[in-house]
Amino acid sequence: MGKVLALANQKGGVGKTTAAIELSSLAAAQKEGSRVLVIDLDSQCNATAVLLGRRDFPAEESSFALLRKEKLSSRHLHPTSKKELFVIPGSIDLIEAESFLLGSLDGFFRLQESLSPLKKEFSLIFLDCPPSLSVVTINALVSSDFLLIPLQVSKFSLEGLTAMKDTVATVQKRYNPQLKIAGAFLTMYDSRTNLAQAMVPEIRQYIPLFKTGIPRSVLIEEAHLLKQDIFSYAPKSKVAEAFRQLFVEVMDAIQG
Amino acid sequence: MGKVLALANQKGGVGKTTAAIELSSLAAAQKEGSRVLVIDLDSQCNATAVLLGRRDFPAEESSFALLRKEKLSSRHLHPTSKKELFVIPGSIDLIEAESFLLGSLDGFFRLQESLSPLKKEFSLIFLDCPPSLSVVTINALVSSDFLLIPLQVSKFSLEGLTAMKDTVATVQKRYNPQLKIAGAFLTMYDSRTNLAQAMVPEIRQYIPLFKTGIPRSVLIEEAHLLKQDIFSYAPKSKVAEAFRQLFVEVMDAIQG
Numbered sequence: 001m002g003k004v005l006a007l008a009n010q011k012g013g014v015g016k017t018t019a020a021i022e023l024s025s026l027a028a029a030q031k032e033g034s035r036v037l038v039i040d041l042d043s044q045c046n047a048t049a050v051l052l053g054r055r056d057f058p059a060e061e062s063s064f065a066l067l068r069k070e071k072l073s074s075r076h077l078h079p080t081s082k083k084e085l086f087v088i089p090g091s092i093d094l095i096e097a098e099s100f101l102l103g104s105l106d107g108f109f110r111l112q113e114s115l116s117p118l119k120k121e122f123s124l125i126f127l128d129c130p131p132s133l134s135v136v137t138i139n140a141l142v143s144s145d146f147l148l149i150p151l152q153v154s155k156f157s158l159e160g161l162t163a164m165k166d167t168v169a170t171v172q173k174r175y176n177p178q179l180k181i182a183g184a185f186l187t188m189y190d191s192r193t194n195l196a197q198a199m200v201p202e203i204r205q206y207i208p209l210f211k212t213g214i215p216r217s218v219l220i221e222e223a224h225l226l227k228q229d230i231f232s233y234a235p236k237s238k239v240a241e242a243f244r245q246l247f248v249e250v251m252d253a254i255q256g
Numbered sequence: 257m258g259k260v261l262a263l264a265n266q267k268g269g270v271g272k273t274t275a276a277i278e279l280s281s282l283a284a285a286q287k288e289g290s291r292v293l294v295i296d297l298d299s300q301c302n303a304t305a306v307l308l309g310r311r312d313f314p315a316e317e318s319s320f321a322l323l324r325k326e327k328l329s330s331r332h333l334h335p336t337s338k339k340e341l342f343v344i345p346g347s348i349d350l351i352e353a354e355s356f357l358l359g360s361l362d363g364f365f366r367l368q369e370s371l372s373p374l375k376k377e378f379s380l381i382f383l384d385c386p387p388s389l390s391v392v393t394i395n396a397l398v399s400s401d402f403l404l405i406p407l408q409v410s411k412f413s414l415e416g417l418t419a420m421k422d423t424v425a426t427v428q429k430r431y432n433p434q435l436k437i438a439g440a441f442l443t444m445y446d447s448r449t450n451l452a453q454a455m456v457p458e459i460r461q462y463i464p465l466f467k468t469g470i471p472r473s474v475l476i477e478e479a480h481l482l483k484q485d486i487f488s489y490a491p492k493s494k495v496a497e498a499f500r501q502l503f504v505e506v507m508d509a510i511q512g
């Protein structure tokens with residue numbers, strides 16, 4: 001059975017989408033025949049734009065349809081340039097998901113419903129979440145085996161952790177007891193600053209933190225612009241190497 | 257009558273809160289007796305944490321109460337260390353605002369209702385918005401005279417502009433004809449990169465862009481950690497100077 005991994009943090013701009021793109025690309029390159037899926041749950045459709053090259057998928061071919069209880073079919077699963085990597089795109093209509101999910105009895109379980117058949121087809125499923133603790137993000141947490149939290153060394157990013165941990169505790173208690181926090185990882189990270197040296201030990205006491213930090217690099221922005229993952233765009237770069245190391249750590253944590 | 261200025265962009269982490277903190281601090285230092293207000297509309301309460309030194313305000317003293325139609329009173333207006341600067345704090349309960357606002361006939365107008373008496377007391381009111389085009393952000397746009405859009409030079413940040421412009425057009429047509437886009441400004445900006453040189457001309461064609469770009473500086477993170485604005489923490493820094501220049505440009509644009 002495939003594992004489901006949510007990238008979530010209600011703090012905006014911490015690197016959720018970037019991690020979903022890079023880690024899924026690495027996963028898809030691991031083993032012939034072992035398929036990987038990315039589900040874009042953000043109305044911004046950033047992961048969709050990079051992995052599928054466009055963002056204008058109709059709602060009925062997107063993750064919006066799954067939240068609407070439409071029956072999952074091959075029209076939702078879009079192939080990418082990588083043989084083993086598929087994407088269920090986001091849609092601008094996801095902005096409206098909040099209102100129909102809030103109004104329904106099974107609003108928190110819609111995504112989980114659609115994911116069960118997919119876990120047989122895909123070895124890893126990455127969920128890219130919007131920057132909020134909205135019902136869409138709750139759907140992701142209810143459907144996930146593991147939560148991966150991208151984190152910047154910043155007051156605002158750290159202050160959000162309490163609300164995230166509380167939300168996870170409630171989801172575990174009420175809806176999905178198997179959900180585990182795989183850990184947090186530092187993004188756009190510069191270990192040399194005083195800020196980092198002062199704050200990182202404090203973070204470690206608060207949440208399990210992967211050893212590998214992802215450095216800031218303009219190559220990431222350039223790769224996004226060219227709709228490429230970092231391994232195609234700058235395979236020998238430090239940031240590509242950091243994502244490879246993080247991937248090994250994450251796989252260890254979730255295979256355990 | 258005071259002017260209302262919304263800092264909004266559904267792309268996360270582009271510098272909305274930072275701009276609200278820095279520009280409001282500058283505004284409050286302008287003229288004796290000319291009061292300035294910041295309203296934190298984000299459940300993350302980042303602006304609240306820096307300007308008021310804590311984030312645990314009860315819902316009935318926060319912006320949540322205004323969205324709940326509670327009558328505005330002095331218990332919502334919290335003084336800061338600066339004589340002329342006041343804050344209506346955010347609250348974690350804002351996460352729930354979406355559900356009751358969506359369900360009500362006047363859901364889009366709640367904030368505007370509370371703001372009309374405040375425009376007589378304050379010369380400038382800054383609204384710090386969450387990273388989404390949710391009903392809370394719509395409340396801010398419906399209540400505002402001007403929209404200020406912080407923008408990073410990045411594919412994801414730019415792609416969000418279309419949805420933002422569409423939302424503004426709808427708000428102008430249906431709810432608030434006086435809403436104007438004062439302009440966008442570049443944050444965490446390095447003009448020397450190839451990326452910037454390639455993208456900035458394209459941005460200018462798409463949206464009015466202030467001349468002043470705000471450079472990236474770790475001093476901003478450090479100031480936030482110490483709950484200070486950049487002018488108290490590092491008054492001679494390049495980033496403090498950039499915010500001063502941006503402030504002059506913004507004031508020109510909205511006084512016109």
Ligand SMILES: Nc1ncnc2c1ncn2[C@@H]1O[C@H](COP(=O)(O)OP(=O)(O)OP(=O)(O)O)[C@@H](O)[C@H]1O
Pocket residue numbers: 011012013014015016017018019042046129130131187188214215216217218220221224239266267268269387408410411412413
């Ligand atoms: N290691 C990195 N180095 C440089 N830039 C990065 C890095 N990781 C992410 N970025 C850039 O930082 C910005 C934020 O990253 P990203 O969009 O992945 O975060 P997010 O958490 O998904 O944002 P949102 O909350 O809006 O969904 C993007 O412009 C992205 O290209």
Ligand SMILES: Nc1ncnc2c1ncn2[C@@H]1O[C@H](COP(=O)(O)OP(=O)(O)OP(=O)(O)O)[C@@H](O)[C@H]1O
Pocket residue numbers: 010011012013131152154155156157267268269270271272273274275298302385386387443444470471472473474476477480495
């Ligand atoms: N000029 C700058 N230089 C360096 N860091 C900055 C700068 N401006 C903002 N930051 C940092 O970048 C991060 C994002 O900024 P900020 O939180 O203000 O953005 P935001 O748009 O309000 O985010 P959100 O979408 O989560 O509300 C914060 O950690 C902040 O301290």
Ligand SMILES: [Mg+2]
Pocket residue numbers: 016017018042046129130
């Ligand atoms: Mg994202």
Ligand SMILES: [Mg+2]
Pocket residue numbers: 272273274298302385386
């Ligand atoms: Mg903010």
